[in-house]
Amino acid sequence: MSTPPPLSGGTPGPDALRPLLSTVLDALREGATQRRGPLPSGGPDAVRAHVEATLKEAIPAQGFGPDEALHTLTRLASQGAADPAHPLCVAHLHCPPLAVATAADLAASALNPSMDSWDQAPAASALEALVTKALAQEIHPQADALITTGGTEANQLALLLAREKHGTVQLLTGENAHHSLHRAAWLLGLPDPVTIPAPAGAMDPAALDEALTDLSPRRLRRGHGPMLVAATAGTTDAGLIDPLPDIADLCEAHGARLHIDAAYGGGLLFSPTRRSQLDGLDRAHTVTLDLHKLGWQPVAAGLLAARDPADLGVLNHTADYLNAEDDSEAGLPDLLGRSLRTSRRPDILKIAVTLRALGREGLGTLVDQVCALAARFAELIEEHPGFELYDRPGISTVLFRPYAADDAQVADVRRKLLHNGKAVLGRARMDGRLWLKATLLNPHTQPGDLATLLKLVEGNTVR
Numbered sequence: 001m002s003t004p005p006p007l008s009g010g011t012p013g014p015d016a017l018r019p020l021l022s023t024v025l026d027a028l029r030e031g032a033t034q035r036r037g038p039l040p041s042g043g044p045d046a047v048r049a050h051v052e053a054t055l056k057e058a059i060p061a062q063g064f065g066p067d068e069a070l071h072t073l074t075r076l077a078s079q080g081a082a083d084p085a086h087p088l089c090v091a092h093l094h095c096p097p098l099a100v101a102t103a104a105d106l107a108a109s110a111l112n113p114s115m116d117s118w119d120q121a122p123a124a125s126a127l128e129a130l131v132t133k134a135l136a137q138e139i140h141p142q143a144d145a146l147i148t149t150g151g152t153e154a155n156q157l158a159l160l161l162a163r164e165k166h167g168t169v170q171l172l173t174g175e176n177a178h179h180s181l182h183r184a185a186w187l188l189g190l191p192d193p194v195t196i197p198a199p200a201g202a203m204d205p206a207a208l209d210e211a212l213t214d215l216s217p218r219r220l221r222r223g224h225g226p227m228l229v230a231a232t233a234g235t236t237d238a239g240l241i242d243p244l245p246d247i248a249d250l251c252e253a254h255g256a257r258l259h260i261d262a263a264y265g266g267g268l269l270f271s272p273t274r275r276s277q278l279d280g281l282d283r284a285h286t287v288t289l290d291l292h293k294l295g296w297q298p299v300a301a302g303l304l305a306a307r308d309p310a311d312l313g314v315l316n317h318t319a320d321y322l323n324a325e326d327d328s329e330a331g332l333p334d335l336l337g338r339s340l341r342t343s344r345r346p347d348i349l350k351i352a353v354t355l356r357a358l359g360r361e362g363l364g365t366l367v368d369q370v371c372a373l374a375a376r377f378a379e380l381i382e383e384h385p386g387f388e389l390y391d392r393p394g395i396s397t398v399l400f401r402p403y404a405a406d407d408a409q410v411a412d413v414r415r416k417l418l419h420n421g422k423a424v425l426g427r428a429r430m431d432g433r434l435w436l437k438a439t440l441l442n443p444h445t446q447p448g449d450l451a452t453l454l455k456l457v458e459g460n461t462v463r
Contacts, residue, residue: 008112027075031074034075034079039421041419042419054076084097088456089442094439100354102350103353104349108349116322116339128348139269149300153304154289155288157304157315160340171228173229177235181193201430202240205246209254212250212251229247232261233268237437239394241394247280251283258283262289271371277394284307285307286311288303291354317336380454385403387403387458388400397437401436404461409461422460
């Protein structure tokens with residue numbers, strides 16, 4: 001009978017992992033060197049052909065062994081990656097994770113706690129309870145928070161909590177809001193959301209007031225639950241922040257519940273100079289945070305904070321094999337109410353390690369660096385005669401376009417840069433026009449890199 005492959009846990013685990021880690025690190029370096037840019041060149045067809053040629057068959061009859069498999073496929077993944085650590089990979093809210101957070105994620109994978117019962121995750125569950133509460137209290141002194149897979153799950157949970165507390169709720173959200181809010185209303189069987197105009201990229205309070213004034217009497221007559229307003233602190237398209245104090249005032253005046261999607265902008269809480277941009281955040285009933293954006297965590301690292309922790313009680317559920325009542329009465333912590341998921345990773349470990357390693361000051365410095373970098377990029381665009389700037393950045397997103405280009409040419413230059421692997425830019429439609437989007441999340445990026453980006457766009461724009 002053959003000896004089973006080694007495991008990652010227990011006292012023998014580290015010795016089994018050590019040589020494999022060297023293999024992985026070597027392959028990561030080789031792949032990045034072979035890629036020679038932020039993205040593999042050749043587009044989808046070339047990448048797919050390279051993967052198929054390397055793999056040949058997904059499930060071979062005989063294995064190649066751990067070293068060959070790790071080296072071959074890690075190098076393949078690295079060579080074919082969109083690398084957010086490259087200064088010209090700036091399309092999305094896709095951060096380059098901190099090395100210390102990635103190392104902590106390895107520890108989480110090696111130990112493999114499952115966060116659905118205390119006897120599978122004793123220390124991890126205690127750590128999660130402590131750190132999530134501390135993060136929530138950055139928003140409100142009484143708040144608590146749950147770990148989620150990201151902003152989409154957090155927004156879904158926010159709508160679920162509102163529905164379970166108040167019955168059928170009517171969602172009102174800006175036309176600038178994240179798509180996950182509309183999807184959450186659909187998943188939960190709520191009425192179609194009311195879309196509030198955002199003429200300059202941020203929700204219009206006057207239009208919100210008009211909609212609330214129109215809806216309130218009708219809903220009260222029919223005995224329906226309150227309205228739920230979802231504001232945004234850091235839009236995906238332009239990084240703009242809705243006028244949160246004005247929106248909070250309107251919600252209080254109309255008896256509406258307030259959710260704020262701060263998946264992007266929530267990282268400003270760590271910056272003493274930019275925290276004031278989130279004034280009004282503490283008045284929300286629920287807040288979405290996402291530390292795999294302005295928190296430099298590997299995916300996933302989302303949270304949903306609730307100002308009243310009692311609201312989270314609707315998630316409580318009993319499964320005798322996980323949280324039997326007599327076990328709970330005997331003092332074993334009940335974890336099922338901390339998520340809609342059952343098995344889930346201890347994502348809190350990498351977050352806790354990062355907080356301990358950098359502290360509030362260190363994270364705030366990173367936030368300030370990327371925001372300052374975005375401001376500098378905006379200056380470069382304004383100084384360049386061939387480019388138009390949409391607006392000064394609110395956080396770290398910059399929208400721009402070549403002056404002489406129409407929308408089709410803007411879309412074309414972006415795809416051309418993707419195809420040749422030279423730069424990864426996003427796109428956003430604002431004021432009826434298409435813009436190139438640079439989301440700056442890499443604190444190591446230099447102004448010279450941004451000047452290079454402008455040269456690449458200029459050189460690939462069809463005249």
